[in-house]
Amino acid sequence: MNWILLIIAGLFEVGFATCLGKAKENTGNVSYYWFAGFLLCLTISMLLLVKATSTLPIGTAYAVWTGIGAVGTVLVGIFLFKEPADFWRLFFITTLIVSVIGLKVVSS
Known part of the structure; x- marks a missing residue:
């Protein structure tokens, strides 16, 4: 159950990273709404992380x-914020995913 909470x-x-990016893109009240989403x-x-640990x-x-968070934020950046998706960026994100899966496998 705690693995699910961690995910x-x-x-x-x-x-929260996405909301921060959207708050930076906008101005006025819209920016404050995105910042409120960031805080939420x-x-x-953090509460779920504490519970999972x-x-x-x-x-x-x-x-x-x-x-x-890193993988998800990079994917959001690519698809939502039109950030580049070059070979090396995707290569290192793939190695990060493999590393996270490896940590899950070797954890008792």
Whole structure:
């Protein structure tokens, strides 16, 4: 169950990074709404991370959480913010995914 919470926490990390990017793109009240979304996603992500680490090793949990956030944020950047998707960027994101899966496999 805590692995599921950790995955959800990682997805909320993607959410807060996305909201931060959208807040930067906008002005006025719209920017404040995105910033509020950032704070909400950040709070939920941290609370779920704390809950997940009650039984999971902190080093593994943190690495998986940041890995999900990093991969998700890069994908959001590519698809939503039109960031480049060159070979090396995709190569290193792939190695990050393999590393996160490896940590999950070797964790007890």
